Amino acid sequence: MEYTGSCHCGAIGFTYRTSLAPGEWSVRACQCSFCRAHDALSTSDPDGEIDFTAEVPGLLQRYRFGLGTADFLICQRCGVYVGAAIKSDCGTFGIINTHALSDAPANLAAAAPISYDAENSEGRVSRRGQRWTPVQQLPD
Numbered sequence: 001m002e003y004t005g006s007c008h009c010g011a012i013g014f015t016y017r018t019s020l021a022p023g024e025w026s027v028r029a030c031q032c033s034f035c036r037a038h039d040a041l042s043t044s045d046p047d048g049e050i051d052f053t054a055e056v057p058g059l060l061q062r063y064r065f066g067l068g069t070a071d072f073l074i075c076q077r078c079g080v081y082v083g084a085a086i087k088s089d090c091g092t093f094g095i096i097n098t099h100a101l102s103d104a105p106a107n108l109a110a111a112a113p114i115s116y117d118a119e120n121s122e123g124r125v126s127r128r129g130q131r132w133t134p135v136q137q138l139p140d
C-alpha cells in the first residue's frame with residue numbers, strides 16, 4: 001500500500017510504501033522536546049520504502065539537534081515537520097510523521113510514548129538502521 005503526505009503548503013512531502021496494515025504500524029510518540037513541540041508521531045517499516053519529495057526545490061529545510069545524527073525535514077515556508085532521514089554506511093533510512101499524512105488511516109495503531117534519551121550516538125544510528133524505512137529518494 002502507498003500513503004502520501006505533505007506539509008501544509010504542499011512544498012515538500014513523501015510517499016510511504018508498506019505492506020503492514022495501519023493497525024499494525026509501529027506509531028511512536030517520541031518524547032524529545034522537538035517531537036513534543038510538533039506533536040509528532042513517527043512510524044517506519046524496515047521492509048517498506050520512503051520517497052521524500054520537494055515540489056518546490058529549496059524549501060526542504062534540514063534541522064539537526066541532539067546527537068546530530070539525523071536530518072529532520074521541515075518546510076521552510078509553512079513550518080511543518082514531515083519526517084526525518086539518516087545516512088549511514090548501510091544506506092539512507094527514514095521515518096514519517098503520521099500527522100503529515102494526507103489521508104490518515106482511520107484504524108491507525110495507537111501511539112506509544114517513547115524516550116531515547118539514554119542512547120549514545122552509536123546506538124542511535126544502529127537502531128535507525130534496523131527499524132527505520134529504507135529511503136529511495138531524498139532531494140538535496
Ligand SMILES: [Zn+2]
Nearest residue numbers: 007009075078
Ligand atoms: Zn510547506
